[in-house]
Amino acid sequence: MRLAKELATRVTPAPTALCVGPLLLVRMTLLQIRKRNVRCPNYALRWRHLDDSKCLFVYCFCLFFLLQVLGRGEKWNGGSYLSAPGGGQKVRLLKSALDDVKEEDKIILFIDSYDVVFSSGPKELLKKFQQARHKVVFSSETLIWPDRHLEDKHPHVREGKRFLGAGGYIGYASNLREMVSDWSGKDDDSDQLYYTKLYIDPEKRKSINITLDSKCRMFQNLHGALDEVVLKFEDGRVRARNVMYDTLPVIVHGNGPTKLQINYLGNYIPKVWTFETGCTVCNEDLRPLSGLKSEYPPVVMGIFIQQPTPFVTVFFERLLQLRYPKSRLSLFIYNQEPHHDQHVRSFLEDHDAEYQAVNDMCRADVDCEYFFSVDVEVVLKNEDTLKILIEHNKMFIAPMMNKPGRLWTNFWGALSADGYYARSEDYVDIVQGRRVGIWNVPYVSLVYLVRADVLRSELKAADLFQSPTLDPDMAFCSKVRDQGVFMYVTNMYNFGRVLNTENYQTKHLHNDLWQIFENPVDWEERYIHENYSKIMKDDVVIIVQIMSSLRPFQLRHLIEEMENYGQWSGGGNVDTRIQGGYENVPTIDIHMNQINFQKEWHKFLLEYVAPVTEKMFPGYYTRAQFDLAFVVRYKPDEQPLLRPHHDASTFTINVALNQVGVDFQGGGSRFLRYNCSVQATKQGWALMHPGRLTHYHEGLRTTAGTRYIAVSFVDP
Numbered sequence: 001m002r003l004a005k006e007l008a009t010r011v012t013p014a015p016t017a018l019c020v021g022p023l024l025l026v027r028m029t030l031l032q033i034r035k036r037n038v039r040c041p042n043y044a045l046r047w048r049h050l051d052d053s054k055c056l057f058v059y060c061f062c063l064f065f066l067l068q069v070l071g072r073g074e075k076w077n078g079g080s081y082l083s084a085p086g087g088g089q090k091v092r093l094l095k096s097a098l099d100d101v102k103e104e105d106k107i108i109l110f111i112d113s114y115d116v117v118f119s120s121g122p123k124e125l126l127k128k129f130q131q132a133r134h135k136v137v138f139s140s141e142t143l144i145w146p147d148r149h150l151e152d153k154h155p156h157v158r159e160g161k162r163f164l165g166a167g168g169y170i171g172y173a174s175n176l177r178e179m180v181s182d183w184s185g186k187d188d189d190s191d192q193l194y195y196t197k198l199y200i201d202p203e204k205r206k207s208i209n210i211t212l213d214s215k216c217r218m219f220q221n222l223h224g225a226l227d228e229v230v231l232k233f234e235d236g237r238v239r240a241r242n243v244m245y246d247t248l249p250v251i252v253h254g255n256g257p258t259k260l261q262i263n264y265l266g267n268y269i270p271k272v273w274t275f276e277t278g279c280t281v282c283n284e285d286l287r288p289l290s291g292l293k294s295e296y297p298p299v300v301m302g303i304f305i306q307q308p309t310p311f312v313t314v315f316f317e318r319l320l321q322l323r324y325p326k327s328r329l330s331l332f333i334y335n336q337e338p339h340h341d342q343h344v345r346s347f348l349e350d351h352d353a354e355y356q357a358v359n360d361m362c363r364a365d366v367d368c369e370y371f372f373s374v375d376v377e378v379v380l381k382n383e384d385t386l387k388i389l390i391e392h393n394k395m396f397i398a399p400m401m402n403k404p405g406r407l408w409t410n411f412w413g414a415l416s417a418d419g420y421y422a423r424s425e426d427y428v429d430i431v432q433g434r435r436v437g438i439w440n441v442p443y444v445s446l447v448y449l450v451r452a453d454v455l456r457s458e459l460k461a462a463d464l465f466q467s468p469t470l471d472p473d474m475a476f477c478s479k480v481r482d483q484g485v486f487m488y489v490t491n492m493y494n495f496g497r498v499l500n501t502e503n504y505q506t507k508h509l510h511n512d513l514w515q516i517f518e519n520p521v522d523w524e525e526r527y528i529h530e531n532y533s534k535i536m537k538d539d540v541v542i543i544v545q546i547m548s549s550l551r552p553f554q555l556r557h558l559i560e561e562m563e564n565y566g567q568w569s570g571g572g573n574v575d576t577r578i579q580g581g582y583e584n585v586p587t588i589d590i591h592m593n594q595i596n597f598q599k600e601w602h603k604f605l606l607e608y609v610a611p612v613t614e615k616m617f618p619g620y621y622t623r624a625q626f627d628l629a630f631v632v633r634y635k636p637d638e639q640p641l642l643r644p645h646h647d648a649s650t651f652t653i654n655v656a657l658n659q660v661g662v663d664f665q666g667g668g669s670r671f672l673r674y675n676c677s678v679q680a681t682k683q684g685w686a687l688m689h690p691g692r693l694t695h696y697h698e699g700l701r702t703t704a705g706t707r708y709i710a711v712s713f714v715d716p
């Protein structure tokens with residue numbers, strides 16, 4: 001509950017009256033059409049408003065139309081698509097706009113704008129209008145609305161949709177004037193009902209000369225027709241295709257509850273993203289950040305720790321690497337996992353002074369232009385992430401992050417009917433980078449940048465609790481969407497990845513050591529030497545010493561883990577490790593299986609040591625089997641050395657866990673037959689040698705300090 005509340009505060013501005021249905025009146029004459037392809041910067045016309053009193057309509061302005069936005073700046077009183085029928089305001093606005101139209105034969109296209117996408121231009125539209133051989137053509141609908149009792153009164157059509165949609169129509173000025181002349185309704189009366197009544201009245205229908213675009217040649221209303229519409233990629237452009245009637249509608253309308261689908265189509269149509277060009281809008285309307293630190297917008301970064309998460313210390317190390325002036329970055333750390341208290345505390349102790357700590361997210365009293373929300377399981381590999389996101393200049397944008405080798409990401413391409421995950425057709429292509437761009441999506445989690453106005457303006461925390469079934473991220477996204485704010489995700493850069501938090505055990509001292517299965521990429525970055533893969537590639541194998549193993553700094557994890565376990569044994573006891581009649585030479589040690597690390601250690605041997613074996617001993621293939629793998633401790637006053645012996649192995653690897661000359665003096669392995677001593681194995685390097693016969697060997701005396709080695713008898 002505490003978490004839910006905290007999340008609620010983090011995500012909730014208060015609701016405002018919805019401004020639905022600004023409209024767009026397009027007056028066209030053939031003369032005004034220029035021979036130019038349709039190209040508007042943003043075909044999904046959508047309003048955004050940040051203040052209750054007036055709606056700011058963001059609309060597309062195409063130069064070749066004479067385009068008039070009706071109701072711009074005026075408060076919308078026409079209802080919402082979620083509530084009762086409305087839309088009368090549109091008729092009133094049209095009626096008065098028509099007063100200014102002098103030419104009776106002017107062709108006027110009337111469409112809703114905020115949920116409409118043009119997929120082609122006026123030339124095609126006019127041609128199709130003329131082919132319809134009527135003076136007024138309305139868009140058609142599958143579903144009858146708002147009055148289904150009128151169904152029988154509708155004329156039958158041979159093929160196609162029978163009902164009228166008021167969201168789009170085209171006609172001559174004089175006929176439209178006749179059509180709206182009788183309007184005396186209120187702003188929240190239904191425009192659709194008004195037009196429907198004219199249409200089903202045979203006389204009116206005839207005198208105004210109305211028909212329906214039944215087969216969606218001009219207008220596609222998506223409500224009730226989602227299955228009929230697919231994207232059609234043409235040469236350098238994208239259209240919607242109605243597969244039921246095999247038509248290519250010019251205007252696509254996300255009417256009713258199909259807003260997410262129109263957003264989806266709007267990611268492509270008409271030329272937003274094409275196979276030939278890739279993304280054409282990704283570099284528009286940018287907000288370049290100059291080199292001047294003072295001009296970087298103030299950002300509150302919220303860091304959320306909601307469950308035990310691996311590599312939290314690495315997360316904080318990365319945070320320090322983020323390229324953004326720290327003077328412009330405030331931190332809000334919300335940790336609800338006691339296990340991580342120490343990590344947060346030690347980060348703050350060391351770096352508090354560099355950042356501004358804040359106790360709130362990005363609300364009225366905090367100086368911030370953006371809120372950058374990052375959950376701690378996000379691996380921010382790209383140090384420019386924040387800068388890149390700000391430069392995209394969106395209200396809400398997230399960097400795409402995925403789990404390595406999986407299709408799991410921090411965004412959903414579509415929602416199911418009940419609001420959960422659904423896979424969009426393009427999801428896999430976006431995740432795998434075959435389609436690159438900025439995508440308007442219905443759901444984002446884990447990491448995103450949101451403009452402070454979005455958080456400040458609206459949602460009330462209490463609203464979230466009205467749907468206790470919805471998880472906080474889902475509730476947050478739906479609130480953002482309800483504000484008319486598009487949520488974008490970009491895969492234009494490689495930003496990083498998301499950790500797997502499943503099965504993360506916190507019972508060890510250094511739990512990250514156990515993450516080789518769950519988070520192999522992060523495990524490798526943390527524990528394997530950065531030159532490992534280079535050495536494997538370059539085919540450089542130094543005869544005795546091979547760099548194979550753990551990053552020197554992190555080796556203390558294994559030592560500390562053993563010391564923490566504490567039950568060193570061996571020494572005087574009988575040790576079963578030597579078989580076959582050789583003398584027992586037990587060491588003071590702790591076995592990997594004693595700390596439940598044998599599976600992980602095997603994986604490590606298999607992944608990182610076996611390939612080296614194949615270079616060292618050509619023709620010998622190992623599956624890195626072992627019965628015995630352990631950490632040995634040598635001390636002058638405990639066990640200082642190991643007498644000559646053979647190992648119960650085909651080959652042995654012996655990793656130096658700490659530093660000769662610093663942590664201890666002396667030590668090393670001596671091979672008696674060759675009188676060869678390896679006495680200064682660098683920390684993190686492994687000695688690899690055959691176990692029997694030819695490599696009779698001993699452990700040399702440790703004269704001061706404590707020497708630790710990790711020994712594995714491979715292929716016993």
Ligand SMILES: O=C(O)CCC(=O)C(=O)O
Nearest residue numbers: 647668669698699700711
């Ligand atoms: O001390 C060394 O380096 C040799 C250890 C060894 O041979 C063993 O543990 O079997």
Ligand SMILES: [Fe+2]
Nearest residue numbers: 645646647697
């Ligand atoms: Fe040995």
